[in-house]
Amino acid sequence: MERILVSACLLGSRVRYDGSAKRVDDEHVTRWRAEGRVVAFCPEVSGGLPVPRLPAEIVGGDGAAVLDGAAKVLTETGEDVTENFVVGAHRAVEAAREAGARVALLKESSPSCGSLRIHDGSYTGKRVPGHGVTTALLIRAGVRVFNEGQIRDAAAYLCELGRTTSLP
8 A cells, every 4th residue: 555755744743843733634634544554754853953943944946956055944043954954855755765655745835845835035925936855855756746735636646556556
């Protein structure tokens, strides 16, 4: 049975920068949890950041640019937390590989987990197209990433993988 890496905050863990969660109430996620398919993960905490912590945004690009050394992740006070985000991203890929997960469901707009958009680095709430650091690394590792607004798409993709992997 296909496993899925899921942002811990979407499962109700209070690991976000402000100590909150962003729990999703969805029948697919509930079923995946009951089936033991979910691998809960928070790359920021795994990368060594505390809860709560200062908000951070990618400055100078997106997650791919961070991985390539062309952008940084900075808190709103200017502290460089790039290394924490990169370490957390690598640990997310390791967790996905260990679990055999080829699919991830991650929190949109996060500097780690955003899959369609991230904050623009101005700390004004403005969002721009781009991937978070963890999303960028998971994609490079061949993991398909969905956000909490794409749960039905993720479920359809998991079904497709199930049909594909069951063929001779």
